[in-house]
Amino acid sequence: MxxxxxxxxxxxxxxxxxxxxxxxxxxxxxxxxxxxxxxxxxxxxxxxxxxxxxxxxxxxxxxxxxxxxxxxxxxxxxxxxxxxxxxxxxxxxxxxxxxxxxxxxxxxxxxxxxxxxxxxxxxxxxxxxxxxxxxxxxxxxxxxxxxxxxxxxxxxxxxxxxxxxxxxxxxxxxxxxxxxxxxxxxxxxxxxxxxxxxxxxxxxxxxxxIDLKNQCKKSLGLKFQEKNYSKTYYCISKNIAVELYHIYKNFQDVSNSERFYIYTCVQGKGYILYSNGKEYIGFGESIFIPASLGMYEFVGNMKLIKSYVPNIDDVNNEILRLVNY
Structure with a gap:
């Protein structure tokens, strides 16, 4: 993959x-x-x-x-x-x-x-x-x-x-x-x-x-700063989760055997590196991460939206770990 x-x-x-x-x-x-x-x-x-x-x-x-x-x-x-x-x-x-x-x-x-x-x-x-x-x-x-x-x-x-x-x-x-x-x-x-x-x-x-009680404001998100990137959680629901990665230099992660990820470049450009090669990603492009991909790394100066169907308990535990880091 x-x-x-x-x-x-x-x-x-x-x-x-x-x-x-x-x-x-x-x-x-x-x-x-x-x-x-x-x-x-x-x-x-x-x-x-x-x-x-x-x-x-x-x-x-x-x-x-x-x-x-x-x-x-x-x-x-x-x-x-x-x-x-x-x-x-x-x-x-x-x-x-x-x-x-x-x-x-x-x-x-x-x-x-x-x-x-x-x-x-x-x-x-x-x-x-x-x-x-x-x-x-x-x-x-x-x-x-x-x-x-x-x-x-x-x-x-x-x-x-x-x-x-x-x-x-x-x-x-x-x-x-x-x-x-x-x-x-x-x-x-x-x-x-x-x-x-x-x-x-x-x-x-x-x-x-129509539900008139249903109102909507700008999502402020929950931001965590790392050395080479920042990560902001914007939405966690049972059907969709959305995070924003602002990559200054690089961001490395591993695929999840339980779910695929989709990254969309919303600013800048760069590359995704994986075991057998690399792919360019620029503004407005989306890239699909198969569940069995393994290690991957984004390199460049860019902002990426990550979209996926979450395990809410796993995401909450991840946030708690970052809060207590």
């Missing part, structure tokens, strides 16, 4: 644009809004773009290598994480994702929690996270009247900020914001307001799952 790099899968969106061209040379023409960078979804599956597995789909690799690739704690019949980059050159629709129970009963799918890392944005850029000054009845009336702006909680954002967007939370990415989105492997979205762009709304379903 070796660190896997996967093909970018692009999607044109009404709110997309050209910004992917600033750091990639494989972008198709059109208003590109999304790049799915690590995915094994029922509609879209990544192919490997490096090494001996080049051109092979993630589906086929999992079928052949199973737990050697994913880890012994990850079910082989369901890939749990979807990694996207979202390029919003106009406002996305205001939307909500269902909880797991509703998604299972109504959509035969799973719910959708997601973590946002702000890759880039312009001054005074905003996102919408939650509601304000309204009851469920107020919000419902405003939805059908097409006048919900006064009830939306707009937040100014800055590059490098992190937000945990939970199922049931009313939310939207605003104009001129680029987001790294780490999410549960579901693509169910109920659109409730779309700035008069004449796309379908799913208001009735949305009202079944």
């Amino acid at each position: 070796y660190p896997l790099k996967l093909e970018n899968i692009y999607f044109e969106k009404i709110w997309g644009g050209k910004n992917f061209n600033s750091f990639r040379n494989n972008v198709p023409k059109g208003k590109i809004g999304e790049s799915w960078d690590v995915c094994f979804h029922k509609n879209v599956i990544s192919n490997v773009k490096n090494g001996v597995f080049k051109g092979v789909s993630l589906e086929k690799l999992i079928s052949k290598y199973g737990s050697k690739l994913l880890g012994t704690d990850i079910p082989l019949n369901y890939f749990p994480i979807l990694i996207k980059i979202i390029n919003a050159e106009d406002n996305l629709s205001v939307q909500v994702h269902p909880n797991s129970e509703y998604a299972r009963d109504v959509e035969n799918d799973i719910g959708k929690n997601e973590i946002w890392y702000v890759l880039d944005c312009k001054k005074d850029s905003e996102i919408i996270l939650g509601t304000k000054n309204c009851t469920k009845k107020d919000f419902e009336k405003a939805l059908y009247d097409g006048n919900i702006d006064k009830y939306l909680n707009n937040i100014n954002v800055n590059k490098g900020e992190v937000f945990f967007v939970k199922e049931g939370l009313v939310h939207a990415i605003g104009k001129d914001v680029m987001i790294l989105e780490i999410q549960q492997n579901s693509d169910i979205t109920y659109r409730i307001y779309d700035y008069n762009r004449n796309r379908e709304l799913q208001i009735e379903k949305a009202l079944q799952v």
Whole structure:
């Protein structure tokens, strides 16, 4: 096994644009809004773009290598994480994702929690996270009247900020914001307001799952400083964990036989070294660490987001060890 790099899968969106061209040379023409960078979804599956597995789909690799690739704690019949980059050159629709129970009963799918890392944005850029000054009845009336702006909680954002967007939370990415989105492997979205762009709304379903008590603030994280890097824990949930590594020189680790890891470069560039070679990683690239890889080392000056499905007890014990170090 070796660190896997996967093909970018692009999607044109009404709110997309050209910004992917600033750091990639494989972008198709059109208003590109999304790049799915690590995915094994029922509609879209990544192919490997490096090494001996080049051109092979993630589906086929999992079928052949199973737990050697994913880890012994990850079910082989369901890939749990979807990694996207979202390029919003106009406002996305205001939307909500269902909880797991509703998604299972109504959509035969799973719910959708997601973590946002702000890759880039312009001054005074905003996102919408939650509601304000309204009851469920107020919000419902405003939805059908097409006048919900006064009830939306707009937040100014800055590059490098992190937000945990939970199922049931009313939310939207605003104009001129680029987001790294780490999410549960579901693509169910109920659109409730779309700035008069004449796309379908799913208001009735949305009202079944909106939780007005569900609010969201910037994640402050828990940071630990090491000699050659720092490590910040931003989110630890049963479905997704996200950490940020700021590497000044190098960071060495070993793969986990129970789970795979995904690293995404959100600033700078460098290399990952492993027993049989090395791979370059630059801004906006993701790299998949198989559970059976063994020792690996990142070398360079860069920031990396690490995404994985955690054993929460193990992570808590790791934090306690660092606190008491």
